[in-house]
Amino acid sequence: MPRRSIALSIWALAIAASLVVGPAAPAAPERTSAGTVVFIHDQEPPSLRGGWLDNNLLATGLVTNNIWYGGQIYDNAARLQPRLFESKPKLVKTSPQTVTFKYKASAVWSDGKPVTCDDWKATWKVFVNPQFNVVSRTGYQDIKSVTCSGKAGTIVFSTPYAAWESLVSGGVYAAHVVRGKDMNQMFNNSIPVSSGPWKFQSWQRGVQLTLVKNPRFKVGPAMKLDRVVFRYIVDTNARFQALKAGEGHVMEPQPQLQIADFLNDKDFKVQSSPEYAFEHIDIQLGPRGHTALRLPYVRQALITGINRKQIASALFKTIAPGLPTLENLVFKPFEKASYQRHFQKWAFNPSAAISVLKGKGCTGGPDEPSTSNSNIFSCPGVGRLSFRFSTTTGNQLRLLAFEIIQRDLKSVGIELIPRFQTAGVLFGSTLPSSDWDLMMFTYGGGPDSKITSSSLYSCPSNRGDQNYGNYCNGKATTAFNAALRELDLTKRNALLNRGDAQLAVDLPSIPLFVRPKWVISAANLSGPLLNTTSEGTPWNAATWQLK
Amino acid sequence: MLSYVVRRLLYSVVVLVAASVLVFTFVSVSGDPLAQLRITPNLSQQSVQNVIDRKHLDDPIPVRYWYWAKDAVTNEFGTTLLGDRPILPDLWRVMKNTLQLVFIAEILAILIAVGIGVSSALRQYSVFDYTATTVSFLGLATPVFWLALMLQVLVVQIYEQTGHRIFPVASLNSVDPGSGIHFVLDRAHHLVLPVLVLMVASVASYSRYIRASMLEVLNSDYVRTARAKGLPEGRVTMKHAFRNALVPLVTLVGLSFGTLLGGAIVVETVFSLDGMGLYFVNALLANDPYPVMAWLMVTATMIIVFNLLVDIAYGYLDPRVRYE
Numbered sequence: 001m002p003r004r005s006i007a008l009s010i011w012a013l014a015i016a017a018s019l020v021v022g023p024a025a026p027a028a029p030e031r032t033s034a035g036t037v038v039f040i041h042d043q044e045p046p047s048l049r050g051g052w053l054d055n056n057l058l059a060t061g062l063v064t065n066n067i068w069y070g071g072q073i074y075d076n077a078a079r080l081q082p083r084l085f086e087s088k089p090k091l092v093k094t095s096p097q098t099v100t101f102k103y104k105a106s107a108v109w110s111d112g113k114p115v116t117c118d119d120w121k122a123t124w125k126v127f128v129n130p131q132f133n134v135v136s137r138t139g140y141q142d143i144k145s146v147t148c149s150g151k152a153g154t155i156v157f158s159t160p161y162a163a164w165e166s167l168v169s170g171g172v173y174a175a176h177v178v179r180g181k182d183m184n185q186m187f188n189n190s191i192p193v194s195s196g197p198w199k200f201q202s203w204q205r206g207v208q209l210t211l212v213k214n215p216r217f218k219v220g221p222a223m224k225l226d227r228v229v230f231r232y233i234v235d236t237n238a239r240f241q242a243l244k245a246g247e248g249h250v251m252e253p254q255p256q257l258q259i260a261d262f263l264n265d266k267d268f269k270v271q272s273s274p275e276y277a278f279e280h281i282d283i284q285l286g287p288r289g290h291t292a293l294r295l296p297y298v299r300q301a302l303i304t305g306i307n308r309k310q311i312a313s314a315l316f317k318t319i320a321p322g323l324p325t326l327e328n329l330v331f332k333p334f335e336k337a338s339y340q341r342h343f344q345k346w347a348f349n350p351s352a353a354i355s356v357l358k359g360k361g362c363t364g365g366p367d368e369p370s371t372s373n374s375n376i377f378s379c380p381g382v383g384r385l386s387f388r389f390s391t392t393t394g395n396q397l398r399l400l401a402f403e404i405i406q407r408d409l410k411s412v413g414i415e416l417i418p419r420f421q422t423a424g425v426l427f428g429s430t431l432p433s434s435d436w437d438l439m440m441f442t443y444g445g446g447p448d449s450k451i452t453s454s455s456l457y458s459c460p461s462n463r464g465d466q467n468y469g470n471y472c473n474g475k476a477t478t479a480f481n482a483a484l485r486e487l488d489l490t491k492r493n494a495l496l497n498r499g500d501a502q503l504a505v506d507l508p509s510i511p512l513f514v515r516p517k518w519v520i521s522a523a524n525l526s527g528p529l530l531n532t533t534s535e536g537t538p539w540n541a542a543t544w545q546l547k
Numbered sequence: 548m549l550s551y552v553v554r555r556l557l558y559s560v561v562v563l564v565a566a567s568v569l570v571f572t573f574v575s576v577s578g579d580p581l582a583q584l585r586i587t588p589n590l591s592q593q594s595v596q597n598v599i600d601r602k603h604l605d606d607p608i609p610v611r612y613w614y615w616a617k618d619a620v621t622n623e624f625g626t627t628l629l630g631d632r633p634i635l636p637d638l639w640r641v642m643k644n645t646l647q648l649v650f651i652a653e654i655l656a657i658l659i660a661v662g663i664g665v666s667s668a669l670r671q672y673s674v675f676d677y678t679a680t681t682v683s684f685l686g687l688a689t690p691v692f693w694l695a696l697m698l699q700v701l702v703v704q705i706y707e708q709t710g711h712r713i714f715p716v717a718s719l720n721s722v723d724p725g726s727g728i729h730f731v732l733d734r735a736h737h738l739v740l741p742v743l744v745l746m747v748a749s750v751a752s753y754s755r756y757i758r759a760s761m762l763e764v765l766n767s768d769y770v771r772t773a774r775a776k777g778l779p780e781g782r783v784t785m786k787h788a789f790r791n792a793l794v795p796l797v798t799l800v801g802l803s804f805g806t807l808l809g810g811a812i813v814v815e816t817v818f819s820l821d822g823m824g825l826y827f828v829n830a831l832l833a834n835d836p837y838p839v840m841a842w843l844m845v846t847a848t849m850i851i852v853f854n855l856l857v858d859i860a861y862g863y864l865d866p867r868v869r870y871e
Contacts, residue, residue: 038722044834046630053594054629054833056587130593133629138589184631204639206821207719229722233819234829238717241699244718245706428582428834445588452588466588 003331006124035226037544039537040239040248044206044232048187048537051127056135057084062252063230068171069196069219071101072457074533078447080169084115084195084219089168093488096144097157099168105151106218109174110194117153118169121146122175132183138452139167150408154231160485160490162378163448171195197223197542202339223354223542233416243520249546250521250528252537255397259319259518267523272320275517275532276445279401280326281438281532286470288435297360299507301385302438303346305353305412314511326511328451329457330500331493333514334532338493343511357385365413377413386415387437388432393396393420398440401512405440428463431468442515446534450496454480457503471508475499548862553687561850562794563844567619569844571612571629574836580604582834602628615840624841628834634841637826642808642845644719645815645822647734649807652742656749657800663750664757665789668765675724679754697742702740712746714739717819741818747810749803751863756799760792798857808846 045060050068056132065073071085082088083187089101094331107115126132127140144158155168174193178186191200197220198211209230213223231248233239240258253259262268280428283293283302292298322382324333327341350369357365359376365377389406391398407534421430430436439525443456458464458480459472479499488493503509519537521528527544528537581598584590599605618625623635635665663683667676699716706712707760710803715721715737764770765788773783817826823842830838 036722046627046632049630052630053584053598054627054632131597133594133597133631134591135584135587135594136589137591137593188630188632204720205637206644206825208722210722231718234715234719234825235817235819237696238699238817238819241703241716242718244711245703247712247715247717422578423583425578425582428579428586432585443588449588455588466585507581 026324032104035224035546036229036504037225037227037250037541037546038229038231038248039176040231040233040243040251042232042234042236042239042254043161044209046154047189048191048200051135051185051258052184053133057205058252058534058536061534062538063211064191064540066172066196066198066211066538067191067194067200067533069105070169070171072169073539074447074531074535076529076531078533080165080532085169089165089504091487092154092163094160097160097487099155099157100153101155102152104219107151107195107234108216108218110199110214110216111192112216113174113176113193114151115195116147116175117148118175119172121148121154122179123170123172126173126178126183129183132544137156139163155230157508160487162434162484164487166448195447197221198228201227217542221542224545225541228541228544243522246522248522249343249525250537253518253520255316255319255516255518257319259520262534263319263519269521269523269528271519271521271528273530273532274320274323274332274514275516276332276447276449277442278326278329278332279440279442279446279512279515280329281405281512282469283471283508283510284434284437284439284469285306285472285508286434288433289470290382290437291389292379292385293387293427293437295360295379295382296507297356298379298385300346301353301357301412301414302409302534303343303507303510304349305358305409305414306405306510307348307408308510308512309348311404314404315397315400315513315514323513323516326513327475328497328500328510329503329511330453330496339499340497344509345504348408350408353414357413366411369411371407371411373411373413375413384415385413386417388419388421389416389438389440390421390426390436391440392423392426393418393469394422401418401440410442432527434468434470451484451492453496453499454484457499457508471506473502473506476502476506548857552859553857555858559848560857562851563847567616567840568612571615572608573838573840575608575611577703580694580836581835582630598629600632608842615837619841619844625837627836634838637838638841638845640644640699640822641823641826645808645811645824646742648738648745648811648814648820648822649804650690651738652745652811653696653749653800653804653807654741656753657796659746660750660753661757661796663754665761665792667754667758668761668792669784671762675760676758679758683751683754686747687755689747691744691748691813692817694747695740698740698744698762699817716740719820741811741820744814744817745807753796753799755791756795760789760795764788764792790864793849794861797860797864801853801857801860802850806846806848808849808853 003181013469034157041059041062043057043059045057045063046054048060048064049055049065051059052361053489070083072080072082074086075081084103084107086102086104089099092098103115123144124140124146127134127137140159142157142159142161144156147154161167177193189203194200194214197214197217199214201210201212203209211228213226233242236256237258239251239253240261241253259270262270283299285294308325312325316323326333328339329345331339353368354365357379360379362377362379366373366375379385389402391402402418409416419436455466456462456464457467457471458477460467460470460475463481476499479502480493482498483492483495486495517530517532519530520526524547525544526547527540529540531537531539548632576651581595584595603611604643615625623633624638626633663679667679701714702714719737720733724730770783770788774786808823815822815824816828827839827842830842
């Protein structure tokens with residue numbers, strides 16, 4: 001056989017194999033439309049069953065928040081705004097806590113059935129069913145009864161639940177879809193109905209998920225776009241390149257230096273704002289940590305020896321300039337009404353760090369701060385101030401933060417020994433074991449997550465189920481535990497601030513900075529507004545428009 | 548031959564079982580699969596307990612291995628740790644995608660490498676030979692991830708300068724890929740850059756082997772005899788030399804193909820291709836040992852099968868090899 005024929009045969013074989021083994025093409029070609037927006041995201045949801053053990057992900061919320069639409073949703077100022085509800089739900093009685101709500105008459109599912117209180121009740125039943133692997137039952141498990149009358153409902157709590165408004169306002173499942181079903185197996189690949197502005201159309205696993213306009217959505221502005229397509233691109237660089245190459249219109253990037261490339265690009269608009277997640281260093285006060293850390297003056301030397309302001313600046317000076325130092329472990333700087341700078345008194349002061357150590361009889365350290373110092377303090381009864389510093393491996397920003405912290409503390413006579421571990425080992429084994437000295441990581445959160453401060457900072461034996469640092473102070477515990485059940489927002493915030501003030505005295509943790517969040521959108525797309533809550537950027541997708 | 552194949556297959560089963568025991572043990576002791584969950588505020592302990600019970604996470608590793616092995620054999624590799632999602636359908640999907648990528652890349656790489664290798668051998672120490680050698684070493688020395696990133700940057704630069712997107716930089720297909728031949732062409736368009744990256748290293752490597760092998764054969768006695776008998780040079784080269792020179796390449800390609808079917812991890816990650824490599828990376832990131840195990844078993848099987856195929860092919864290509 002001539003060589004040319006051999007080559008042609010092999011080519012034909014390759015193409016034929018490609019046809020045979022290729023995934024089935026869509027039954028009909030999808031219509032290319034000027035009204036299609038492509039949202040590039042890094043993570044693909046494992047299923048569309050949000051709030052589940054395997055799926056407590058922003059990626060899922062981005063898709064489902066506009067399908068399981070909320071009675072109220074968080075706007076871009078983190079305020080709850082009525083959507084399916086006629087008005088804000090009402091707290092009609094505090095003992096027992098009783099809340100009423102009512103859906104709009106125009107609130108209907110995409111299959112034509114009305115959205116009613118029965119849907120809320122069915123959702124409650126899902127979340128309290130012990131067979132179903134929801135990630136959290138908080139709030140739902142405090143409900144004693146739900147009484148329905150068509151669109152209206154009355155919820156009675158068995159114990160007061162402070163975050164009732166966001167709980168009641170959340171998106172609900174359709175009762176006629178979920179009742180009697182094994183929810184652990186529902187919505188693995190699709191969602192049959194929608195109460196929001198868009199509905200599910202198709203999902204090509206590993207590539208993209210397509211949502212289309214829900215024509216029955218009448219409670220708010222109808223979607224101007226025909227479709228929103230979520231494209232899943234895992235690689236960071238590829239995501240940025242794809243956006244630049246016009247393969248997508250909008251993305252919510254993680255903190256990455258590539259964002260800087262878009263800041264002065266006229267073809268893109270970049271929005272940035274601090275979000276609720278914050279970086280901090282926990283200090284181990286339990287028996288498996290370094291004995292010295294149980295001494296308040298050592299913790300004071302630590303926090304005053306670290307230039308926290310410089311860390312935020314060094315990490316984000318290009319992509320989020322002016323990021324403030326976090327001075328409160330409960331409230332964030334943008335929560336202006338409640339944000340009190342309790343930790344501000346521990347501003348960077350290396351001379352003061354040395355003074356406090358020497359004042360307590362520690363010896364062997366430097367007389368004044370020096371970057372070339374190699375003398376480490378030893379303190380009476382606790383030995384050398386040499387601490388294990390644990391954090392996740394593979395995170396360049398954390399590595400840089402560690403280098404700054406290590407250098408700062410070395411200059412005041414405190415040594416840090418890096419103990420970098422994979423997230424699986426760090427959070428799975430090391431953190432719960434309490435066998436560490438200092439640990440730097442991020443706590444996520446949202447507008448309501450502050451009420452769960454009790455879980456992090458109350459005594460481990462009294463609701464502090466995730467207090468792995470073993471901090472225990474009666475005043476802080478009382479304040480945080482009371483906040484969990486306080487229904488009055490002003491009083492609740494006062495309690496939380498009282499608890500935080502105590503944290504700033506005891507220093508079980510060092511707040512560093514609130515992480516910034518970004519949205520990059522193509523200039524030809526109008527509408528995207530950064531939303532730092534779990535609603536994500538698509539919270540107002542109904543108003544998006546391609547120019 | 549048949550008894551040899553049967554014996555090899557039986558050995559393979561033993562190898563697979565041993566590999567699965569080792570890998571399962573390593574994966575199990577490498578960290579807590581529920582680690583990420585444990586820092587979730589207000590985590591439902593009941594839900595966590597459901598998973599622990601369902602997956603027997605409280606049991607010793609040998610017991611857990613037994614449950615996994617049972618699931619793998621009777622329940623198509625079972626389900627994922629937290630979501631209880633069947634593993635096999637996802638594995639099939641990504642295998643098909645990887646097969647497309649690897650098959651096209653390998654076929655093209657072989658064709659090009661054979662051309663370069665044979666030409667280099669026939670024109671030893673010529674300008675072409677020196678050029679091919681230099682380019683091959685460059686190809687071997689170029690990190691795959693770097694080349695992939697550079698190609699992406701190049702394509703984006705061209706787009707920004709000209710407004711023309713010559714190749715997509717990520718994913719397997721367009722938002723609207725169409726169907727039938729449109730779908731195939733769209734897929735081919737998306738695979739151009741990944742295939743190119745995969746090919747570079749393969750071409751560089753294969754062409755060196757072919758060149759060396761051809762030179763050895765061309766200098767052998769039977770080729771000299773063929774020439775002395777007056778056979779045309781083309782016939783000597785193609786019929787007497789080329790066929791024998793292919794033998795080492797068969798070994799190399801077979802082993803490489805088997806390994807690549809486990810996923811061209813770097814290429815699939817950089818280009819976000821939904822293949823075996825990316826599946827493995829995602830399973831690792833999710834701390835889910837069950838898809839990791841399934842991936843490892845499939846990959847190990849592929850390597851064993853291709854090893855066997857190479858050995859069998861040897862018997863046909865080289866008359867001196869006989870299997871008892």
